[in-house]
Amino acid sequence: MKKDNTRRRGGEFQEIAFTINGRKVKTRVPPSMLLLDLIRDELSLKGTKPGCLEGECGACSVLIDGSAVNSCLYLAVNTHGKEVTTIEGLSGDGPDPVLESLIRNGAIQCGFCSPGMAIAIKSLQNRFSSHPTLPDREMIKKGLEGNLCRCTGYVKILDAAEEVLKPG
Numbered sequence: 001m002k003k004d005n006t007r008r009r010g011g012e013f014q015e016i017a018f019t020i021n022g023r024k025v026k027t028r029v030p031p032s033m034l035l036l037d038l039i040r041d042e043l044s045l046k047g048t049k050p051g052c053l054e055g056e057c058g059a060c061s062v063l064i065d066g067s068a069v070n071s072c073l074y075l076a077v078n079t080h081g082k083e084v085t086t087i088e089g090l091s092g093d094g095p096d097p098v099l100e101s102l103i104r105n106g107a108i109q110c111g112f113c114s115p116g117m118a119i120a121i122k123s124l125q126n127r128f129s130s131h132p133t134l135p136d137r138e139m140i141k142k143g144l145e146g147n148l149c150r151c152t153g154y155v156k157i158l159d160a161a162e163e164v165l166k167p168g
Contacts, residue, residue, distance in 0.1 A: 058147030
């Protein structure tokens with residue numbers, strides 16, 4: 001059965017145009033649709049995980065114009081004119097250095113938090129790329145505090161982040 005595309009979850013659809021993982025998208029969404037639902041259900045990008053659905057775990061993190069946001073709290077209509085990057089976008093032209101570092105440092109176990117962690121690290125990398133001071137381990141911890149992991153104990157994740165953020 002085809003979905004009714006005139007009304008869904010709270011009102012008339014609004015047209016939005018944005019870029020996701022380098023691809024231009026133009027679509028219609030209800031004003032109350034969350035970005036997480038748009039990404040997973042409408043665009044079929046399943047790497048962004050629905051975790052707590054309250055903005056506490058970071059599993060749903062994506063980059064909006066280079067900064068990490070919880071897509072479970074972010075309205076899809078707010079992406080209009082913006083650039084969205086999901087975990088799939090970090091491996092577009094081959095593995096991103098963030099992903100390579102997570103693997104090399106053994107920072108991936110069950111993998112559920114990995115997309116959100118990678119996005120958070122990429123956000124830190126974006127923030128500090130033109131910054132005169134590199135982040136120390138405490139700054140990295142602060143930057144990752146919105147992302148939860150049950151498996152690793154964070155040490156290897158911090159090692160991976162430090163490797164990416166402090167090259168050399």
